[in-house]
Amino acid sequence: MSLSVAEREAFLADAHIAAVAVDAGAERAPLNVPVWYDYRPGGEVRFLTGGDSLKARLIVKAGRFSLLVQRVSPTYRYVSVEGPVVAATPTTLEELARIAARYLPADAVPGYVDSSDARALVTFRMRPERWLSADLGAL
Numbered sequence: 253m254s255l256s257v258a259e260r261e262a263f264l265a266d267a268h269i270a271a272v273a274v275d276a277g278a279e280r281a282p283l284n285v286p287v288w289y290d291y292r293p294g295g296e297v298r299f300l301t302g303g304d305s306l307k308a309r310l311i312v313k314a315g316r317f318s319l320l321v322q323r324v325s326p327t328y329r330y331v332s333v334e335g336p337v338v339a340a341t342p343t344t345l346e347e348l349a350r351i352a353a354r355y356l357p358a359d360a361v362p363g364y365v366d367s368s369d370a371r372a373l374v375t376f377r378m379r380p381e382r383w384l385s386a387d388l389g390a391l
Contacts, residue, residue: 255385261293267354268321274310296377303374328388335381343373
């Protein structure tokens with residue numbers, strides 16, 4: 253069963269590992285890799301990556317990407333969202349800390365941020381245009 257707008261946005265706002273997918277051209281399948289991300293209902297999807305990574309280069313070229321998050325327990329549920337890149341900017345320490353805090357224990361965030369080279373990272377922001385979602389009920 254499809255999720256309501258509120259349900260899908262709340263699910264996407266939870267901290268899941270996402271798979272980002274982007275067109276990789278005619279010679280290969282789309283690039284599909286895991287990422288940490290941030291989303292607040294009604295807003296943009298944000299994630300950061302190395303500025304000279306293959307993922308970043310392909311997203312800049314395509315101008316859009318999709319993101320999939322899922323849960324397999326206690327029910328199988330997923331949300332897939334796709335849309336255009338609205339910004340690609342150098343990552344700030346605040347952005348790095350905010351995304352890291354979604355995935356790491358609070359006491360680990362400062363060390364993670366201090367050991368990361370935020371200057372080498374870019375933050376992509378995507379405006380959700382198309383959504384797919386489902387909750388398949390109890391397994």
